[in-house]
Amino acid sequence: MYALRVAVLLAACVSLASAGTRQLDVEVQPPVTLATELADYRLSEHISPVSYNISLRPYLLESDATKKFTFDGEVWIEIYPSETTSSVHLHSKNLTYSLSEYWQKPATGVAAPTPTRFGANQTNDDTDIVKLTAPTALTAQTTYILHFVYTGLMQDDMHGFYRSSYVDDNNVTKWLGSTQFQTNHARRAFPSFDEPQFKATFDVTLKRHRTFNSASNTRLIASYPSDEEGYYTDVYKTTPKMSTYLLAFIISEFVARKDDNFGVFARPEYYAQTQYPYNVGVQILKEMGDYLDKDYYSMGNDKMDMAAIPDFSAGAMENWGLLTYRERSLLVDDSATTLASRQSIAAVVAHEQAHMWFGDLVTCKWWSYTWLNEGFARYFQYFGTAMVEKDWELEKQFVVDQVQSVMAMDSTNATNPLSDENTYTPAHLSRMFNSISYNKGASFIRMIKHTMGEEFFRTALQDYLKKYEYQPSVPEYLLGAWQAKWPNSSYNDSSEAIFKSFTTQVGYPLINAELASDGLSVRFTQKRFLLKENDGADADLKYTVPISYTTSETTTKFANSTPKFILKPDVATTVSFTPAIKWIVANVQQTGYYRVNYTESNWHAIHQVLNTADWGGVHENNRAQIVDDLFNLARAGNITYNLTLDVIEYLETETNYIPWTSAFNGFSYLTIRLGNDTSDFGTYIQSLTNKAYNQLGFNETSSDTALDIYLRTKILSWACRYGSADCISKAKGYFQSLTTVPKNIRATVYCVGLREGGATEFQALYDKFKAETVATEETLLQNSFGCVKTQALIEKVFDLILSDEIRKQDKSSVLSTLYTENNENVSPVFALVTQKYEQLADAMGGYSAVATVISNIAARFTTQQQLTDLQNFNRNYGSKFGTSQATLTSAEETVQENLNWAAAKLGVFRSYLANYRSGSAMVNAFSAISLLLVSLVTMLRH
Numbered sequence: 021m022y023a024l025r026v027a028v029l030l031a032a033c034v035s036l037a038s039a040g041t042r043q044l045d046v047e048v049q050p051p052v053t054l055a056t057e058l059a060d061y062r063l064s065e066h067i068s069p070v071s072y073n074i075s076l077r078p079y080l081l082e083s084d085a086t087k088k089f090t091f092d093g094e095v096w097i098e099i100y101p102s103e104t105t106s107s108v109h110l111h112s113k114n115l116t117y118s119l120s121e122y123w124q125k126p127a128t129g130v131a132a133p134t135p136t137r138f139g140a141n142q143t144n145d146d147t148d149i150v151k152l153t154a155p156t157a158l159t160a161q162t163t164y165i166l167h168f169v170y171t172g173l174m175q176d177d178m179h180g181f182y183r184s185s186y187v188d189d190n191n192v193t194k195w196l197g198s199t200q201f202q203t204n205h206a207r208r209a210f211p212s213f214d215e216p217q218f219k220a221t222f223d224v225t226l227k228r229h230r231t232f233n234s235a236s237n238t239r240l241i242a243s244y245p246s247d248e249e250g251y252y253t254d255v256y257k258t259t260p261k262m263s264t265y266l267l268a269f270i271i272s273e274f275v276a277r278k279d280d281n282f283g284v285f286a287r288p289e290y291y292a293q294t295q296y297p298y299n300v301g302v303q304i305l306k307e308m309g310d311y312l313d314k315d316y317y318s319m320g321n322d323k324m325d326m327a328a329i330p331d332f333s334a335g336a337m338e339n340w341g342l343l344t345y346r347e348r349s350l351l352v353d354d355s356a357t358t359l360a361s362r363q364s365i366a367a368v369v370a371h372e373q374a375h376m377w378f379g380d381l382v383t384c385k386w387w388s389y390t391w392l393n394e395g396f397a398r399y400f401q402y403f404g405t406a407m408v409e410k411d412w413e414l415e416k417q418f419v420v421d422q423v424q425s426v427m428a429m430d431s432t433n434a435t436n437p438l439s440d441e442n443t444y445t446p447a448h449l450s451r452m453f454n455s456i457s458y459n460k461g462a463s464f465i466r467m468i469k470h471t472m473g474e475e476f477f478r479t480a481l482q483d484y485l486k487k488y489e490y491q492p493s494v495p496e497y498l499l500g501a502w503q504a505k506w507p508n509s510s511y512n513d514s515s516e517a518i519f520k521s522f523t524t525q526v527g528y529p530l531i532n533a534e535l536a537s538d539g540l541s542v543r544f545t546q547k548r549f550l551l552k553e554n555d556g557a558d559a560d561l562k563y564t565v566p567i568s569y570t571t572s573e574t575t576t577k578f579a580n581s582t583p584k585f586i587l588k589p590d591v592a593t594t595v596s597f598t599p600a601i602k603w604i605v606a607n608v609q610q611t612g613y614y615r616v617n618y619t620e621s622n623w624h625a626i627h628q629v630l631n632t633a634d635w636g637g638v639h640e641n642n643r644a645q646i647v648d649d650l651f652n653l654a655r656a657g658n659i660t661y662n663l664t665l666d667v668i669e670y671l672e673t674e675t676n677y678i679p680w681t682s683a684f685n686g687f688s689y690l691t692i693r694l695g696n697d698t699s700d701f702g703t704y705i706q707s708l709t710n711k712a713y714n715q716l717g718f719n720e721t722s723s724d725t726a727l728d729i730y731l732r733t734k735i736l737s738w739a740c741r742y743g744s745a746d747c748i749s750k751a752k753g754y755f756q757s758l759t760t761v762p763k764n765i766r767a768t769v770y771c772v773g774l775r776e777g778g779a780t781e782f783q784a785l786y787d788k789f790k791a792e793t794v795a796t797e798e799t800l801l802q803n804s805f806g807c808v809k810t811q812a813l814i815e816k817v818f819d820l821i822l823s824d825e826i827r828k829q830d831k832s833s834v835l836s837t838l839y840t841e842n843n844e845n846v847s848p849v850f851a852l853v854t855q856k857y858e859q860l861a862d863a864m865g866g867y868s869a870v871a872t873v874i875s876n877i878a879a880r881f882t883t884q885q886q887l888t889d890l891q892n893f894n895r896n897y898g899s900k901f902g903t904s905q906a907t908l909t910s911a912e913e914t915v916q917e918n919l920n921w922a923a924a925k926l927g928v929f930r931s932y933l934a935n936y937r938s939g940s941a942m943v944n945a946f947s948a949i950s951l952l953l954v955s956l957v958t959m960l961r962h
C-alpha cells in the first residue's frame with residue numbers, strides 16, 4: 021500500500037514536490053487498555069484455507085431500490101485442519117448470513133455428501149472473529165468445504181467492497197464498486213481467514229449489469245449472459261497462492277488502454293491521461309523482473325492491470341495483477357501535470373509493482389513485519405523508478421525524502437521498532453503503516469546494500485524470493501538470505517548484530533567523531549540520538565553501526581560509500597591518520613542510518629571547505645546531511661544554534677535542490693515557532709536564497725535538470741512567502757492570466773494570488789477547479805485554497821471542506837493548507853475547527869480524524885493563550901472524542917514542550933536574525949554602490 025498521511029507542511033508547492041512521500045505527521049499511539057485480550061485478535065493456526073471460490077453480485081443501479089449499495093455473496097472455502105476440532109474461527113464484518121454449512125470434500129468423481137449446518141455462532145465485534153461450532157467434529161488431515169450465502173454492504177468509507185462515484189461529461193453521476201482489503205477488510209466482502217499468513221488460491225465470479233464491466237486480479241476466462249435479464253456473469257482465472265488482503269475486484273464503466281497482458285483503466289473521460297502510466301508501468305515491471313531474475317508474468321498471474329479509482333483511501337494498493345490508485349496518483353496530462361507529480365506517479369507505480377515480489381509473492385507473516393513488504397516497496401519506489409527514469413537523480417532525493425524525514429520521528433518516545441511484536445489490534449495494524457515501516461525500512465535496506473555491495477545484495481534478494489515464494493516470511497529469513505551472500509571482507513561476523521540492532525531496537529545513534537587537535541586520529545563513540553530529554557525514551561540503547569567516512573586527505577573524497585569499520589556497542593574506536601587530516605566527514609552520501617557530531621573546530625573546517633569553489637567537492641547528499649544534522653543537533657541541545665546558523669550561512673552559495681530541501685525542512689520548524697513575527701526571518705531567507713533565486717528565476721530553460729525545476733518551485737515559494745517584492749510582483753503577474761501559467765510554477769502563483777488577493781482571486785481559482793478535468797491539476801488547485809488570508813475566505817474554504825465538493829479522501833490535506841500556508845491562520849482555523857467539530861467529524865468520517873487535525877494545528881501554537889484555548893476545549897468536549905481523547909491530551913503536552921523550547925532557545929535565533937539583518941543591510945548597500953560604479957564605468961567606456 022502507498023500510505024498517505026496528512027503532511028504538515030509549510031508550503032503547498034513543497035508538498036507537491038515531495039508528492040506525499042514526506043511524513044512529518046503526528047503519530048497516534050493506540051490505547052493501552054483493551055476490553056479484549058490481545059491474543060484474541062489472532063486466529064489459531066490449526067485450520068488452513070486452501071482455496072476460495074467467491075461469487076459476488078453488487079447492486080449499483082437506481083432500480084435496485086432498497087438493495088442499492090448492497091451485494092449478494094456466496095463462497096466455498098476449502099480448508100485443511102491440522103488437528104481434529106469442532107470449532108471453526110474465521111473473520112467476518114458487516115455480513116448477514118442466510119446459510120452456513122460444511123461437508124467433507126469427496127474424492128474426484130464422487131458426489132458431495134449432504135451438508136451439515138453450523139450450530140450457534142458467536143461474533144466478537146472487536147476482533148471480527150466468528151466462532152462457528154460444527155455439530156460433528158472436523159477430522160485432522162482431512163479436507164472440508166465451508167459454504168456460506170450472505171449479503172454485505174457497499175459503504176462509502178473506502179474499505180472492503182465499497183462504492184465510489186464520479187460525474188461524467190453529461191453531468192450524470194456514475195457509480196462503481198471497488199475494493200480496498202489491506203489491512204483487515206477482506207472480511208467485509210467474504211468470510212475469510214483474513215491474516216496475511218493464510219495464503220490460498222481464489223476463484224472469482226462477478227455478476228454485473230450489461231452497462232458495467234468488471235475486473236479482478238487475473239485474466240477473464242468466461243463471460244456469459246446470466247439467468248437474470250440484462251446481467252452477465254464474468255469468471256476469472258484461478259489466482260496464484262496469495263493472502264486475502266491482495267484480492268480485488270472492480271465493477272465500473274471504466275475504459276482501458278490495453279495490450280494482451282498490460283492495461284490501464286480509468287473513467288472514459290480520462291482515457292488520454294493513461295498513456296504515461298501505461299508506458300512507464302510496462303517498462304518498470306520489465307526492469308524489476310530483470311533485476312530480481314524473476315519475470316512478473318512467470319509468477320502465476322499472466323496479466324497486469326492498473327486502475328484509477330475516484331475515491332480511494334490509500335495512495336495506491338498492490339492487489340496482485342490489479343493495482344488500484346487514486347486518480348491523481350496514476351493519470352498524467354502532458355500539458356498540466358507538473359514534473360513533480362509525474363515523478364510521483366512513476367514512483368507510486370514502481371512502489372506497487374515492487375510489491376508483486378515483496379508483499380505478494382513473499383509476504384510478511386504478520387503485520388509486525390510490515391517493513392518486509394513496505395520497506396522494499398519504498399526502496400524500489402526510488403531505485404526501481406531510476407531504472408527507467410534516469411534523469412531524476414532519485415538516489416539523491418531518497419536521502420532527503422526518506423532518511424532525513426524518518427530520523428526526526430525516530431528520535432522521540434513516539435517511535436516503534438521496525439519489527440514490532442506488540443501488534444494485535446486494528447489500531448496497532450494502522451500504526452504499522454507509519455514512516456518506520458516505509459522510510460526507515462527502506463533506509464535500513466539501503467544501508468545494508470552499501471555494506472554488502474550492490475551485486476551481493478542483489479543476488480541475495482534473488483535467492484530470498486526463490487526460497488520463500490508463495491510463503492509468508494519473517495525477518496530472520498531475510499537476514500539468512502543476506503548472510504548467505506554477505507562478503508567476508510564486509511564484516512560478516514557483525515551482520516546479525518547490525519540487523520538486530522536496527523530492526524528490533526527503536527531509534528538510531530548519534531556518532532561522535534572527535535578529531536584530535538594534532539589531526540592524527542579520530543575517536544568514534546555513540547549515544548542514542550533523542551530530540552527531547554526525559555520524554556520516556558530509553559537513552560541507553562546502543563547499536564552495531566557500519567561507519568563510512570572521508571577526510572581532507574582522502575583521494576576518492578565522497579565517491580566511496582563502503583563502510584571502513586563497524587562501531588560496536590560500548591566500544592570506542594580510534595582511527596589513526598598520517599599525514600594529519602584537517603577535517604573528517606562521516607556517513608558518506610548519508611548511506612548509514614545515523615547522525616554525526618564533530619568537534620567545533622572540525623565543524624568550522626567543514627564550513628571553510630563548503631565556502632570554496634564547488635563546495636570543496638563535498639557531495640550534495642553530504643551537504644544535505646550536514647545541514648540536517650546541524651539543525652537537529654541544535655534542536656536537541658548537542659550544539660549551539662549559533663554554530664548551526666554560522667555553518668549554514670554557506671547556503672548563500674548553494675544552488676542544489678538536495679541540501680536546500682534539508683535547509684527548508686530545518687527552517688520550517690523554526691519558522692513555525694516564530695509565530696506571526698517573521699519579518700527578520702524574511703530578510704534573512706531572502707538574502708540566503710538570493711543566489712539561487714537569481715540563477716533560477718521564474719523561467720524554465722532547456723538546460724534545467726529535474727532538480728533545478730524542483731528547486732525553483734521551493735525557492736519561489738519561500739521567497740514569495742517571506743516578502744520578496746520581486747517574487748510577489750512576478751507571481752501576481754502570472755496570476756492575471758490563469759490559463760497560461762507554466763505548470764511547474766503554478767503552485768506558487770496560485771498561492772501568492774490568494775495570499776495577496778481577495779474574493780475575486782479566490783473565485784477565479786475556484787471556477788478553474790470546478791471546470792478541471794486533470795486530476796493532478798485539480799489536486800494542485802484545491803491544495804492552494806488554504807493560502808487565503810481573510811476571515812471571510814478562511815470560512816469559505818472551511819465550508820468547502822465540510823461540503824461534498826472536496827472528496828472525503830482529500831479533506832484533511834486541503835484543511836492542512838489552511839493553517840500551514842500562513843502562520844496567522846492558525847488561531848482562526850483552530851477556532852473554526854473547535855466550533856464546528858461535530859460537523860467536521862461527520863464530513864471526515866469520525867472523531868479520530870478531527871482529533872488528528874486539532875493535534876496538528878496545536879503543534880503550531882506559539883502562545884500561552886492558544887494553549888489555554890486548547891485546554892478549555894479539551895475540558896469541555898474532550899470526552900466526546902472517545903478513544904481519540906488521548907490525542908487531544910497529548911497535544912497539550914506538545915504545546916507545552918514547544919512553549920518551553922521557545923522560551924529556552926528561540927531568543928538565540930531571533931537575535932541571530934536581528935544581527936544578520938543589520939549585517940546584510942550593509943552588504944546590500946555595498947553591492948548597490950559597486951553596481952553603481954560598474955554602471956558608471958560602462959557608461960564612460962561608450
Ligand SMILES: [Zn+2]
Pocket residue numbers: 021022023338371375393394397
Ligand atoms: Zn506499499
